Amino acid sequence: MVVTPWEFSGDIDYDKLIQRFGTQPLTEEILDRIGDHSGGLHLQLRRGVVFSHRDMDRILDWHDAGLPFVLYTGRGPSGPTHLGHMVSWVFTKHLQDVFGSKLFFQITEDERFLMRSEFDEGIVRHWAFENALDLMALGLDPENTELIANIRHVPKLYETALKVAKRVTGSTVRAIFGHGDDANIGTMFFPAMQAAPCFLASARSGERVPCLIPAGIDQDPFWRLTRDVAGKLRYPKPAQLHCRMLSGLGGGAKMSSSRPETAIYTTDPPEEAEKKIMDAYTGEAGGVRSGKGRKPAACSVYNYFFFLFEESDDRLRELAESCGSGARRCHECKAVLSERVEGFLLEHQAQREMMRGTVADMLG
Amino acid sequence: MVVTPWEFSGDIDYDKLIQRFGTQPLTEEILDRIGDHSGGLHLQLRRGVVFSHRDMDRILDWHDAGLPFVLYTGRGPSGPTHLGHMVSWVFTKHLQDVFGSKLFFQITEDERFLMRSEFDEGIVRHWAFENALDLMALGLDPENTELIANIRHVPKLYETALKVAKRVTGSTVRAIFGHGDDANIGTMFFPAMQAAPCFLASARSGERVPCLIPAGIDQDPFWRLTRDVAGKLRYPKPAQLHCRMLSGLGGGAKMSSSRPETAIYTTDPPEEAEKKIMDAYTGEAGGVRSGKGRKPAACSVYNYFFFLFEESDDRLRELAESCGSGARRCHECKAVLSERVEGFLLEHQAQREMMRGTVADMLG
Structure with missing residues (x-):
């Protein structure tokens, strides 16, 4: 490393x-x-x-x-x-x-x-x-x-x-x-x-x-x-x-602007973020059709929930268990994450616009 | 060097x-x-x-x-x-x-x-x-x-x-x-x-x-x-x-604050500058009692005339010649230089005081 x-x-x-x-x-x-x-x-x-x-x-x-x-x-x-x-x-x-x-x-x-x-x-x-x-x-x-x-x-x-x-x-x-x-x-x-x-x-x-x-x-x-x-x-x-x-949506150690298709930018239109999430690498979790051996911790989508988008530890645990057991499929996680990211982006982008004057003043 | x-x-x-x-x-x-x-x-x-x-x-x-x-x-x-x-x-x-x-x-x-x-x-x-x-x-x-x-x-x-x-x-x-x-x-x-x-x-x-x-x-x-x-x-x-x-009054390559007794500061009281000049090293010029072999260029006092305090090339040449021939003694040069330096210092120190406000404005 x-x-x-x-x-x-x-x-x-x-x-x-x-x-x-x-x-x-x-x-x-x-x-x-x-x-x-x-x-x-x-x-x-x-x-x-x-x-x-x-x-x-x-x-x-x-x-x-x-x-x-x-x-x-x-x-x-x-x-x-x-x-x-x-x-x-x-x-x-x-x-x-x-x-x-x-x-x-x-x-x-x-x-x-x-x-x-x-x-x-x-x-x-x-x-x-x-x-x-x-x-x-x-x-x-x-x-x-x-x-x-x-x-x-x-x-x-x-x-x-x-x-x-x-x-x-x-x-x-x-x-x-x-x-x-x-x-x-x-x-x-x-x-x-x-x-x-x-x-x-x-x-x-x-x-x-x-x-x-x-x-x-x-x-x-x-x-x-x-x-x-x-x-x-x-x-x-x-x-x-x-x-x-936080890893990128393509996996790897750290989200990086050198691979923009695997990074969600705060200014991404929600539909672009959704596309990136739908194309995300889910690691061993996605590679296994059977119900055995999935590892959520290696999944970039799971990490988004873990770092930022799932406040409840209980729901996060359920998510990990149902992934590990094979009950939950990758596209389901991706759909939920897309929805949460969309909600975040819409709110954040509105706040961003409202802060233009304040930030201009702060930068002088 | x-x-x-x-x-x-x-x-x-x-x-x-x-x-x-x-x-x-x-x-x-x-x-x-x-x-x-x-x-x-x-x-x-x-x-x-x-x-x-x-x-x-x-x-x-x-x-x-x-x-x-x-x-x-x-x-x-x-x-x-x-x-x-x-x-x-x-x-x-x-x-x-x-x-x-x-x-x-x-x-x-x-x-x-x-x-x-x-x-x-x-x-x-x-x-x-x-x-x-x-x-x-x-x-x-x-x-x-x-x-x-x-x-x-x-x-x-x-x-x-x-x-x-x-x-x-x-x-x-x-x-x-x-x-x-x-x-x-x-x-x-x-x-x-x-x-x-x-x-x-x-x-x-x-x-x-x-x-x-x-x-x-x-x-x-x-x-x-x-x-x-x-x-x-x-x-x-x-x-x-x-x-x-410009060499120091003790000789050497360059006037230096590490030997303050051989440097004339712009804020020196004229009598202190005079004392430094009277103690100045005059090189071979001062070491020779006879009229032969003096080298004004090696004399720190001469250099003050040369760099700053004798505007007239003719008078500078006369000074060098009379030094070289032995007609002019070191204490005479030192006395003339002291007078010129005193005149400069009095004028400069007065100007210096007058510039305090201007310089404070310029430094902001």
């Missing part, structure tokens, strides 16, 4: 990722403590979609002492938002609702421009706006959310990024991210820009304000680097909650 | 630097062409203080076709301004007066912060203001001069710097600047920030606006890199005029 900020492939073993990255599994104790605040656990916590953390216990201690922490996550604006991107955003909104935390949402215009030879500034600027619409359409609180689009909002970050950059050598960045000698100098500097929002609340207030980052585990190299630097700057180390990746 | 942006030492042979850096000596033809515009050559051109160039002929062609070019130079704000810094600024003002060009003056707060472990942002910000006072006190036109302090004015540069950074690899920067593996990632990125003002007029106007950089030759590695990138971005390659370095 290959897990980096730019590649996520192979047979993903999330337990091994916890070992490889040196993170902690989410314990029952931490889940209980979160549940005490939220009154019942979010489905991503109940089902282990959020499976790993660093310092979540400290964040809860801090919060229970009546002190504020901030949330931080983000997006590389290289194309339309698909449902895979939304998994951690949905969870981030939940955290904002439960803890009342301010969210910094970084839109890495600079990184996408630097990494993609065919991209100009206009393209990343375009996708920055479109992606921000998708975030805010989920119902994040505009009063408690700060969009940081790295190029247009660079004054918010540069001074703090310099403090980070001063304490990170080129050889460290090459070792952590696997950059070769041909990596451009913007890419070498960029980890300092991604680190900066972790410290922004502290830098602005002059007090220690911890930061919790809900994000895919593929971003973890950035946080390892940032945590190393935090101590040198006397800022709190950023804490993390790591999400699993 | 060692000549880099961070070290300038050894026995400097400026002809060899022309070969090493691949620049062009200033020809009589180019000097004549400049003189046609200025009505007589500036002393730095007459005496070879400005000794080398790249594409100055093209800049003159461009200007003669009625098209505008911009000037660009700068300062690393790590301490008070001394007279060695002023050499290229005096010449830059002359160019602005003659050609009416807009000047971009970059104050590299970021680079000084990144390179000096003991510096915080407050220190570079302080020296940025102080150094800018010295520039503007020389009479640069505030309406035609744009100060770019890299941290507070980062939005002016970041987008253009990213375009440069995208086209420069880490290994190129290591090769050009001699950075080791332990160079921090901010330092690796910084050449893109120093390059950006070369392209700013073009980026803002959407037209090709050439840029001429009058500066010490120690900055040349930045311009070699920038010229390579210019073609890829379809911007004009920046042209250069290279100045020699």
